[in-house]
Every structure is written in structure tokens, then in C-alpha cells.
């Protein structure tokens with residue numbers, strides 16, 4: 001099954017404390033969101049991926065903020081099941097393709113989408129979704145660029161996700177709202193599970 005079709009929302013998580021990784025992943029899975037993107041923006045990120053991969057087998061754990069060939073190799077090494085990048089350089093896309101993992105290269109323009117389509121790629125991250133034009137922009141891409149589907153991410157919340165999910169060229173959306181920093185800091189995993197459950201219910205609602 002495509003990465004875009006497993007769950008309506010992909011939580012984008014920033015791990016500051018390694019100890020939060022496993023209980024956080026369990027809460028997201030329990031709420032109904034098994035696809036989890038750990039951003040490589042913090043020191044414990046790769047260790048967090050490794051732990052989640054080992055201890056939460058129901059999670060489909062991947063890395064985000066993948067910017068370099070080194071990030072790709074380190075992600076594979078940590079046990080990531082997919083890769084997400086904010087943008088797409090030829091060297092990075094080559095490395096992501098060579099990894100053999102599913103991946104969502106970041107795009108924000110029609111030309112970027114077309115460059116990836118020339119490589120046979122049909123699933124991408126639209127980033128930064130709201131800032132780059134949001135719903136009307138994605139709607140405008142659907143006509144001239146059929147066959148490409150997106151995971152818009154950046155500025156999307158529970159309230160705005162349904163409109164994105166209703167677009168024919170959107171498979172799922174990504175966002176950080178599922179794992180608020182204060183909930184992680186205080187160990188409020190029940191709140192994270194509740195946020196995940198609300199988001200997981202969007203597929204039926206949309």
C-alpha cells in the first residue's frame with residue numbers, strides 16, 4: 001500500500017528527549033496514526049527512530065527533514081521505513097531512490113513536480129503547504145499534472161485538514177499538531193492519543 005494511503009494524517013514529530021520517543025509512538029499508533037515522521041532536526045532523532053523501529057513494530061516509522069545523502073544513509077541505518085524531504089535536489093533524489101525505501105520528495109512548484117515526474121515519481125510532499133499557496137494552489141496543479149499525488153505539510157491543522165483531504169490529488173496531510181511540545185515535556189501521552197484519534201477519524205469524515 002502507498003505511504004499516502006495508510007492514514008489520513010502523518011504526524012511530523014520533533015524529538016528533544018529520547019525517552020519520549022517510544023511512548024509517543026505508542027500513543028500515536030493507539031490513536032490510529034501508525035505512519036510517523038521523525039524530523040532530523042534534533043540530536044536524538046536517529047536514536048529515536050531506532051528505538052521506535054525496535055520497540056513499536058506497529059508503527060511505520062520514517063525520517064523527515066532529509067536534506068543530504070548522509071541523511072539518507074543514516075536514516076536507512078537507523079531502520080527508517082520511509083524518507084521525507086523538504087525540497088528536491090538531484091543528488092538527494094538519486095540517494096533516496098537508491099535507498100529502495102518509499103520516499104516523499106518535497107516540492108512547491110509545477111516545475112519541481114515535473115522534474116520528479118520525469119523520473120517516474122508520482123508521490124510527493126507539498127511543502128510548505130499553506131505558505132506556498134495552500135488549497136487553491138494544489139487544486140490548480142490537479143488539472144495539468146494528473147497522476148501525481150501529494151502529502152501537503154506546513155501550517156495544516158485539524159480544522160484545515162479535511163479540505164486538503166477532499167482534493168483528488170491529496171493522499172494524506174502532515175503536521176506537527178499531534179505532538180505538542182508541552183504534551184511531550186509533561187508526558188501527557190493521553191492527550192497525544194486523543195489528538196491522533198481526532199485526526200484518524202478525518203478519513204471517514206471527509
Ligand SMILES: O=C(O)C(=O)C[C@H](O)[C@H](O)COP(=O)(O)O
Pocket residue numbers: 012039064065066084085086127153154155156174175176177
Ligand atoms: O523539516 C521538514 O522537513 C519538515 O518536515 C517540516 C514540517 O513539514 C513542518 O515543520 C510542518 O510543521 P507544521 O507547519 O507545524 O505542521
